[in-house]
Amino acid sequence: MEPKCAVGNFDDQLNRALEAIRQQGLWRTLRRLDSPQGTRVRIEGRDLLNFSSNDYLGLASHPGLAEAAARALAQYGAGAGASRLVCGSLAPHEELERSLADFKGTPAALAFSTGFAAAMGTIPALLGRGDIVILDKLAHACLVDAAKMSGATLRVFAHNDLADLEKKLAWAAKESAKAAPTAASPRTLVVTESVFSMDGDLAPLREIVALKNQYHAWLMIDEAHATGMFGARRTGLAEAAGVAGQIEIHMGTLGKAVGAGGGYICGSQTLRDFLINRARSFVFSTAPPPAAVAAANAGLELIRSEAGERLCADLWARVDQLRARLTAAGLTVPAARSPIVPLVLGKEDVALRAAQELLAKGFLVPAIRYPTVARGKARLRVTLSAAHTAAEVDALAAALSKIL
Numbered sequence: 001m002e003p004k005c006a007v008g009n010f011d012d013q014l015n016r017a018l019e020a021i022r023q024q025g026l027w028r029t030l031r032r033l034d035s036p037q038g039t040r041v042r043i044e045g046r047d048l049l050n051f052s053s054n055d056y057l058g059l060a061s062h063p064g065l066a067e068a069a070a071r072a073l074a075q076y077g078a079g080a081g082a083s084r085l086v087c088g089s090l091a092p093h094e095e096l097e098r099s100l101a102d103f104k105g106t107p108a109a110l111a112f113s114t115g116f117a118a119a120m121g122t123i124p125a126l127l128g129r130g131d132i133v134i135l136d137k138l139a140h141a142c143l144v145d146a147a148k149m150s151g152a153t154l155r156v157f158a159h160n161d162l163a164d165l166e167k168k169l170a171w172a173a174k175e176s177a178k179a180a181p182t183a184a185s186p187r188t189l190v191v192t193e194s195v196f197s198m199d200g201d202l203a204p205l206r207e208i209v210a211l212k213n214q215y216h217a218w219l220m221i222d223e224a225h226a227t228g229m230f231g232a233r234r235t236g237l238a239e240a241a242g243v244a245g246q247i248e249i250h251m252g253t254l255g256k257a258v259g260a261g262g263g264y265i266c267g268s269q270t271l272r273d274f275l276i277n278r279a280r281s282f283v284f285s286t287a288p289p290p291a292a293v294a295a296a297n298a299g300l301e302l303i304r305s306e307a308g309e310r311l312c313a314d315l316w317a318r319v320d321q322l323r324a325r326l327t328a329a330g331l332t333v334p335a336a337r338s339p340i341v342p343l344v345l346g347k348e349d350v351a352l353r354a355a356q357e358l359l360a361k362g363f364l365v366p367a368i369r370y371p372t373v374a375r376g377k378a379r380l381r382v383t384l385s386a387a388h389t390a391a392e393v394d395a396l397a398a399a400l401s402k403i404l
């Protein structure tokens with residue numbers, strides 16, 4: 001008998017796994033987008049109203065960012081060429097980090113090529129075997145993967161549950177006390193998102209900071225969905241909660257409200273020096289393209305300006321409008337006031353069908369399913385942007401009221 005061709009066998013195995021994914025209603029495909037990112041997009045020949053993006057302030061297609069990128073492209077070319085430790089650190093990267101630190105009110109900042117890379121570089125640099133990492137149950141995949149990769153003992157606390165967090169911290173303190181007095185004393189790091197990506201709810205940061213102080217732990221917060229929108233200066237939920245100065249590690253992305261791409265860590269100068277030496281996704285990775293970095297810097301500048309203040313006010317007006325319309329239609333809106341408005345429907349196929357009906361009416365609202373959220377917690381995830389008009393939000397509310 002002919003031995004089965006190796007590639008055929010490889011694909012057979014993958015296809016069996018894919019079949020299982022299909023049967024669970026979890027099949028995913030890519031759809032070609034033929035317009036810039038924005039509130040109106042052209043996907044596979046259809047014009048759709050987009051309520052699915054994380055481009056909360058509409059900066060992804062803002063001409064100011066594109067112009068900054070074009071200038072950097074002309075001045076520095078397309079590629080960064082190497083890791084910043086190898087060929088020198090380009091001016092745009094240095095400028096971005098200065099403005100990030102200034103914006104966040106931290107002594108220093110370090111840019112990464114993505115938010116995912118920032119997490120994967122930072123947690124394993126800070127922790128190793130013998131240390132303890134305590135994660136919120138709904139923390140983003142990059143935080144989970146980074147925590148696992150670090151080799152530290154991983155504990156998960158129930159989502160936003162302070163009593164459970166305290167239980168885990170008390171356990172960690174006891175474990176640390178047991179360690180041999182000669183060994184470097186084990187460290188405990190608490191990790192949470194500030195505004196949760198799929199639920200839109202807010203971490204009780206003031207209380208979490210009090211607990212981590214009480215138990216002498218460190219705290220890392222991921223502000224991916226808060227930077228640009230929360231706090232009087234729009235720096236994030238830590239600012240809004242008045243605890244920014246007590247958080248050791250501020251993390252986020254430059255690809256959402258900031259409108260460009262990349263990730264960052266903000267904190268002390270020592271943290272920056274440490275990560276430059278120890279974060280493997282920084283040390284062993286090509287620096288982000290100068291154009292992307294310049295666009296991110298322009299996005300940050302815009303957020304800090306009066307124009308940014310206006311955009312942020314527009315966004316919150318749309319949030320309040322949608323919540324009021326849905327409530328008036330008898331639908332339950334989430335408790336937290338947030339640009340992320342999840343409508344939890346439960347079964348995967350129910351959420352998928354609702355998304356398809358919306359699509360037929362010209363609205364792009366994604367059905368979010370396992371593994372992005374827990375099984376049986378499938379939902380429509382509506383995200384709002386400062387670039388949506390009041391009429392567009394009304395149209396979505398009417399369509400949702402009809403379908404749900």
Ligand SMILES: *Cc1c(COP(=O)(O)O)cnc(C)c1O
Pocket residue numbers: 114115116117140142193197222224225252253254255261262263
């Ligand atoms: C999007 C996201 C990230 C990753 O950021 P990228 O820059 O897109 O890699 C990290 N954390 C959370 C909570 C996110 O939503």
